Amino acid sequence: VELLIGWSIQALFMVVGAMAFTEEFFERKFSWYLKVMIFVIFRVESFIFPIVGQLSIIFTIITWTGLLFWQTKKIVVNLIAIILTVLLSVVSSYLAQVVVLEIIFRIIGTIEGVGYMVLLQTITFIFVVTSATMLRKPYKNFLSSELLTSELLKWVLGFLVLTFIVFYTDILVGAYLGFSVYVLLLRGIQLLLYLLLMLGIFYKLHTMYKKDKQNEIERMQAEQQREYLSHLETLYEEMRGLHHDYRNLLFGFEGYLESGDLDGARAYHASNIQRVSSALQKADFGKSQLKNIGIPAVKGLLTAQVMNAKARGVDVKIECPEPIDGVRMDALDLCKCLGIFLDNAIEESLHLNDPEVTVAFMTGAEDLWIVVRNNCRDKLPTVKQMFKRGFSSKGEGRGLGLDNVAQIVKRTPNVQMETEIDTQKFTQHLRIYT
Amino acid sequence: MLEVVICEDDLETKKLMEETIKSYLEFEGLDGSVVLSTDDPYAVLELAKAQQKTRLYFLDIDLGKKISGMELARELRHYDPTGFITFCTSHSHLAYMTFTYRISALDFIQKGDRNDMRKRIREGIQVAYTRYGYKPKSSQRFKVSISGSHQYVDYADIIYCETMTEERKIIITTPKRSITYVGTLKEIVDLDERFILCHRSYVVNRDHIDYVDRKNKLVYMKNGDTCEVSRNGLKLFK
Numbered sequence: 260v261e262l263l264i265g266w267s268i269q270a271l272f273m274v275v276g277a278m279a280f281t282e283e284f285f286e287r288k289f290s291w292y293l294k295v296m297i298f299v300i301f302r303v304e305s306f307i308f309p310i311v312g313q314l315s316i317i318f319t320i321i322t323w324t325g326l327l328f329w330q331t332k333k334i335v336v337n338l339i340a341i342i343l344t345v346l347l348s349v350v351s352s353y354l355a356q357v358v359v360l361e362i363i364f365r366i367i368g369t370i371e372g373v374g375y376m377v378l379l380q381t382i383t384f385i386f387v388v389t390s391a392t393m394l395r396k397p398y399k400n401f402l403s404s405e406l407l408t409s410e411l412l413k414w415v416l417g418f419l420v421l422t423f424i425v426f427y428t429d430i431l432v433g434a435y436l437g438f439s440v441y442v443l444l445l446r447g448i449q450l451l452l453y454l455l456l457m458l459g460i461f462y463k464l465h466t467m468y469k470k471d472k473q474n475e476i477e478r479m480q481a482e483q484q485r486e487y488l489s490h491l492e493t494l495y496e497e498m499r500g501l502h503h504d505y506r507n508l509l510f511g512f513e514g515y516l517e518s519g520d521l522d523g524a525r526a527y528h529a530s531n532i533q534r535v536s537s538a539l540q541k542a543d544f545g546k547s548q549l550k551n552i553g554i555p556a557v558k559g560l561l562t563a564q565v566m567n568a569k570a571r572g573v574d575v576k577i578e579c580p581e582p583i584d585g586v587r588m589d590a591l592d593l594c595k596c597l598g599i600f601l602d603n604a605i606e607e608s609l610h611l612n613d614p615e616v617t618v619a620f621m622t623g624a625e626d627l628w629i630v631v632r633n634n635c636r637d638k639l640p641t642v643k644q645m646f647k648r649g650f651s652s653k654g655e656g657r658g659l660g661l662d663n664v665a666q667i668v669k670r671t672p673n674v675q676m677e678t679e680i681d682t683q684k685f686t687q688h689l690r691i692y693t
Numbered sequence: 694m695l696e697v698v699i700c701e702d703d704l705e706t707k708k709l710m711e712e713t714i715k716s717y718l719e720f721e722g723l724d725g726s727v728v729l730s731t732d733d734p735y736a737v738l739e740l741a742k743a744q745q746k747t748r749l750y751f752l753d754i755d756l757g758k759k760i761s762g763m764e765l766a767r768e769l770r771h772y773d774p775t776g777f778i779t780f781c782t783s784h785s786h787l788a789y790m791t792f793t794y795r796i797s798a799l800d801f802i803q804k805g806d807r808n809d810m811r812k813r814i815r816e817g818i819q820v821a822y823t824r825y826g827y828k829p830k831s832s833q834r835f836k837v838s839i840s841g842s843h844q845y846v847d848y849a850d851i852i853y854c855e856t857m858t859e860e861r862k863i864i865i866t867t868p869k870r871s872i873t874y875v876g877t878l879k880e881i882v883d884l885d886e887r888f889i890l891c892h893r894s895y896v897v898n899r900d901h902i903d904y905v906d907r908k909n910k911l912v913y914m915k916n917g918d919t920c921e922v923s924r925n926g927l928k929l930f931k
Binding site: 548578580617619621623628630632640641642643644646665668669672675676677678679680681 | 763789791866869870917
């Protein structure tokens with residue numbers, strides 16, 4: 260009877276703990292029937308346990324994964340979350356045993372039977388919930404990190420499965436050989452250290468990978484800055500050329516005026532000055548508004564994109580009538596959004612006879628309003644379809660674009676986004692509020 | 694009566710504008726007149742301040758004064774938020790989008806070809822006059838506002854809304870636009886009975902539903918998008 264009550268309590272605690280854990284991990288609330296199902300799984304497990312021993316955990320993992328797969332249609336992520344849950348609850352229960360046997364019993368004396376069960380499970384439960392809350396944020400970051408590839412996910416899963424096997428062979432062998440409680444406790448601590456070590460190594464690898472990416476981005480930015488400088492140089496040369504032309508023209512004009520040859524002057528004006536003037540109007544000085552953008556990363560990106568577009572026969576106009584020194588958004592995030600918008604705009608322009616791409620930075624009293632507008636084809640998918648993960652008009656596997664933007668907008672509270680599709684005009688608005 | 698205001702420092706252009714506007718109003722028999730023609734932007738502001746009403750403005754961008762055409766327009770917008778502003782400029786202007794979006798400019802008239810200028814001025818009057826007389830139907834509009842900046846969306850245009858789980862952001866989808874902003878679905882549901890909360894994170898407009906797929910628990914909207922429906926949500930579609 261004692262055992263039965265103990266198991267029931269454990270099952271109940273496990274459900275609450277597991278839910279706290281998996282819910283935190285999945286960021287979605289379970290509906291009531293899922294909760295009941297999970298409880299049932301644990302009840303069944305506690306019945307199987309006396310028969311097959313520790314192996315019953317495998318039953319739990321399989322049914323649990325199946326349940327969540329049925330709900331979310333994802334397997335790798337679910338397996339990771341569940342194995343992580345199980346591992347942490349195993350470690351928690353070891354730790355709880357240490358705490359109960361070594362600390363609490365020393366203080367208040369030994370308790371047996373149901374009381375012991377309840378105490379043990381409560382402490383396990385506390386450990387589970389605390390570790391779940393603590394791990395929630397890094398886990399979330401990990402899942403939403405753009406470095407996350409399905410390959411990396413599989414590596415993580417492999418590592419977790421391996422750890423799981425190590426843990427359980429240890430427990431099984433331990434139980435088989437009949438170690439004393441203290442040896443088991445020692446094992447628990449060893450396993451905990453092992454888990455921490457593995458997590459540490461993994462974390463280190465992850466940060467190294469991230470740093471590598473960061474370096475690459477910085478290198479690209481430096482490259483873009485260099486391109487911008489060389490672009491300015493050509494612009495300067497062009498200006499000098501024009502200056503020179505103009506001076507010569509005026510000298511010529513002066514000659515006509517001095518000799519009083521008005522008809523000659525008129526003809527000269529018509530044939531030369533007007534030509535140079537219109538050349539001057541057409542000259543590509545619009546880009547000089549780029550000078551008003553005081554965020555180096557953004558400036559570099561725009562220069563690179565403008566030149567890249569030009570090489571593909573698309574003119575990109577940049578408007579920035581007033582200087583911008585800073586922006587209340589992570590510069591890298593902003594660059595990512597702009598880069599994706601521009602990539603799409605340029606890509607779309609290649610399909611058109613009259614491409615037109617304009618980027619405008621409009622400062623205001625309470626916001627910076629960025630508009631990227633381009634001409635587009637008649638038949639475009641709806642905005643929702645465009646923002647779907649993996650969507651691309653260019654075919655499978657190239658669509659990691661707009662959904663990244665959506666992610667960034669999602670996690671930046673002061674940014675509003677608007678997408679507009681009107682008769683052959685596609686417009687993206689990004690408003691960053693200060 | 695549609696009041697027209699001209700602010701232009703080039704005398705030639707000013708004269709051309711006055712004449713074109715007057716003759717066009719007369720010729721078409723429109724109820725309107727030029728109430729102010731000046732080169733002083735502050736006079737324009739004073740007029741707008743003194744008598745707040747919807748007017749049609751022709752403003753030079755480069756006024757050669759302390760205040761530029763853009764600043765003038767921005768100030769004007771405080772007193773005349775619905776007025777029609779047309780800009781004149783001598784060079785193809787660099788800040789076209791800024792004027793279009795920030796100031797909601799009606800048009801840009803390029804100085805130079807006089808015939809073209811006349812044509813554009815007439816078009817400007819025509820557009821302003823038609824819109825001036827147009828009273829929006831007492832249609833219900835939803836105000837999307839963030840940090841004091843507002844946009845209006847007609848109820849009828851809202852196809853559906855969805856939430857982004859974190860940060861309390863919602864996305865409103867209309868036939869032409871998709872707006873992401875900080876808000877709640879409840880605000881939308883409470884607006885009108887045509888809005889149905891069919892899922893924890895979706896509100897659909899009854900009028901835009903194509904059909905309901907009960908088996909897969911999806912609502913197909915007329916624009917081709919789909920929204921999820923919860924079990925309870927299904928009961929709302931009878």
